[in-house]
Amino acid sequence: MNFLTPPPSALPTDPHSFASRSSARVQHLALDLTVDFDTRTLSGSATWQLAELGPATEVVFDTRNLTIESVEVLDADGTAAPSIYTLDSTPDVVLGQGLSVALTPTASAVRIRYRTAPTAAALQWLAPEQTAGTEPFLFTQSQAILARTWLPCQDSPGIRFTYEATVRVPVHLLALMSAENPEQLSASGEYHFRMAQPIPAYLMALAVGDLAFAPLSYRTGIYAEPATLSAATHEFVDLEKMVAAAEELYGPYRWERYDLLVLPPSFPFGGMENPRLTFVTPTILAGDRSLTSLVAHELAHSWSGNLVTNATWDDFWLNEGFTVYFERRIMEHLYGDEYADMLQVLGRAALHHTIEEIGVASPDTHLHLALAGRDPDEGLTEIAYEKGCALLLTLESLVGRPRLDTFIKEYFARFSFQAMDTASFLHYLRAELLDQEPGLEARLNLAAWVDGPGLPSNAPAVSSRRFDAVDQALAQLQNGIAPTALLSGTTNWSSHEWVHFLHGLAPSLSVEQLAALDAAFHFTASGNAEILAAWFPHTLRAGYTAAEPALEKFLLHVGRRKFLVPLYRALLATPDGRNRARTIYAQARPNYHSVATGTIDALLAERA
Structure with missing residues (x-):
């Protein structure tokens, strides 16, 4: 070939x-x-x-x-x-x-x-006690x-x-x-x-450990430590359906096999799209398959990123913006509009939070970045992911989904196994789509998206009917209803609904109010990492000490940077938080990959 x-x-x-x-x-x-x-x-x-x-x-x-x-x-x-x-x-x-x-x-x-x-930044060497088994591990x-x-x-x-x-x-x-x-x-x-x-x-990727394999279809399967394999095969049973849905959307899968490797919990990311063998965190093993959109995201990279790749890290949005859009189309194809709508709302909320954190006027909120002289990890923010996706949603609203799908499918086919920079992409976008309709580029406001700060005003609004029900429950709670009265209406909530619920709780809840919520919904005892990561900032803010052991256990064993950074920040904002953070981090640091320790080291140094 x-x-x-x-x-x-x-x-x-x-x-x-x-x-x-x-x-x-x-x-x-x-x-x-x-x-x-x-x-x-x-x-x-x-x-x-x-x-x-x-x-x-x-x-x-x-x-x-x-x-x-x-x-x-x-x-x-x-x-x-x-x-x-x-x-x-x-x-x-x-x-x-x-x-x-x-x-x-x-x-x-x-x-x-x-x-x-021995300290190579890409390599994480795990002792047996840091794994799910009895053998060491390298990834x-x-x-x-x-x-x-x-x-x-x-x-x-x-x-x-x-x-x-x-x-x-x-x-x-x-x-x-x-x-x-x-x-x-x-x-x-x-x-x-x-x-x-x-x-x-x-x-380039390498992993070595006590691993077993279970096939899911003729071209998909799961690698994991033996103790984790059964839960992983249950969680990812729809993997072949995901690949088929992706192919139906944007053309043939070009990498022959698509397997997953479930790593120990110290893995610093949700997933990494290594060709033929996506690395994934065990924190998505929720038991109810409600966090598998992460797998859809890594699968989508088999087209956007692995097949057509950002030429430099300044062009990172070309990988991630397309991938987020593609991921949600896969999830919509498999689980319906309402499911995909929840993902869009959560993503948009994360984007607004990132813009607020970085600064609405910051050039780091542009899609096309200027990272020379800096670590390119600084560009791996929600801007590339969610602002990039929002640009494609805006384009979809202007030209219609069929035209956009045709454009994306041809884009992946034409530039397969090649690199793409922002200027070349914009030239192609204009030639193949925008210039076909007078005034389209102006209505899209393309320059504001690519080289302007914040979120342009023409970004389509996103909403979720399933989250509307969650918002009603939050309103009832604010009006004084007991948490136990909400139990019957929350029985079938997914992880996404619970995360939206927790994000919607007032930041001023008392210890007594948190205890009532915990008694009703058992957040502190949850095995779901997304729920725990959304719950702990409330417990830290209020001084809800009943959650402290679970928080420490989480920080000691989970190395996913997405969770660690906000939790350490929340910890640092509490009385004596610096000392507590340093104590926990001193014990936890050997469990974290250098990608995570570099960020946490800097965070703790800032607060010194």
């Missing part, structure tokens, strides 16, 4: 990759690694085949805290010779160090022997620019490559990658992987 990638000259310069210093680009990786749980390191070699781009005297890779042991240049016949290479003398705190390798006129590949640091999180901490690479979303890998692990553990995967243990502990479709470095 052949795939075409735009030449580097057609892509904008990526301020977050040293590879921008060189015209030489990679096209295929042969990776050979040994996983050592004792030293918490990966060691081995990365052999990069170079694209034929004409004469180039050097190729530049991104690295961060890697030990480079040797570098060789290979000719077309595989003959290797040592190469002159240099590492930037002063590491950049965010970007790391550029690795410049001198090329001979006949060079076709570069082999880099290296090992990772990677490469987005946005952390692939360079476990692999010397050209760590830009605009550069794609295919790969093969050999990975050696302890014989009682299973290794998985964002590639063709095994379903059973290898007696030797050696695993071989192949990814035939080109991907950017941020989609």
Whole structure:
């Protein structure tokens, strides 16, 4: 299968990759690694085949805290010779160090022997007690620019490559990658992987642990620790239906298999769209399949993001805005308009909260960002997700859903396995849709969406009939009705309705009022992470001490950044909150991935 990638000259310069210093680009990786749980390191070699781009005297890779042991240049016949290479003398705190390798006129590949640091930011090494079983666990999180901490690479979303890998692990553990995967243990502990479709470095993924597999259909299945597998297969029983619904909307699934890996609870995100093997948090195992929109989101990335990828992190909205819109179309297809409407309302509320938090006039509320000189993680906010989705909803309201669906489907097909920047997308949008109708771009107010702050005034209003019933219950509660009187009307509420209910509670509730709510609805004892995360800010604000043990347990075991940041902020806002936060965090920090600790470290430092 052949795939075409735009030449580097057609892509904008990526301020977050040293590879921008060189015209030489990679096209295929042969990776050979040994996983050592004792030293918490990966060691081995990365052999990069170079694209034929004409004469180039050097190729530049991104690295961060890697030990480079040797570098060789290979000719077309595989003959290797040592190469002159240099590492930037002063590491950049965010970007790391550029690795410049001198090329001979006949060079076709570069082999880099290296090992990772025990503190590599992409890698989380878990002791057995941090898992659901009795064995250690390793997983990677490469987005946005952390692939360079476990692999010397050209760590830009605009550069794609295919790969093969050999990975050696302890014989009682299973290794998985964002590639063709095994379903059973290898007696030797050696695993071989192949990814035939080109991907950017941020989609490189590795996981090693005591894992079992359960198929759900001919092309979908679940990997999880044995203790978690049964609950996961129950929760994700509709996975094949999701894939089929996505294909019906926007064209064929291009990655052959779609499997899920349920990680231990320290995973810092809800999910990560690694091709062929989405990583998901166990916090969505609610028991009632009410949080599976997250899986629909990661599946949608198989088109928006994995198939057509933001060229730089300034263009992140092109990944996430389309994905959120697509996710909700999948959920609507499977579970109806009313279900999707709840997701839209919750998303819009999160967007307004983010705009208020960042500042309504801040350039960080633009869709097209300017992240040069900053960690691109700063752009991973609800702006890209929900403002991007709101732009597509506005476009849908102007041109109709059938026309928009045709545009999106053709967009994914035309630019498959390519990178897309904001300027190129806007050119395509105008040529294929906006210019077909005089005045359409003005009615859309496109410039205000892409390069303007806040939420433009022409964003369509969103509403939910099911939330109207929740609002009625909240009004009754405010008028003095006892919480127990609401029980019969809340029996069939989903997680989304309960979260909306908790968000709608007055911030001034007393300990006695919270105790009455808890007695009726058992929030503190809930096993649902979304409900707990919405409940605990109320208990902290009021000083409801009955919830303190559950809060501490949550913070000690759950590493999802979406939950941690608001809860630590709520904790810091309480009397003696700084001391309590520091005490809990000192114990919890080893359970968190670096993506989370970087944020919490900064948060606690701000309040020092």
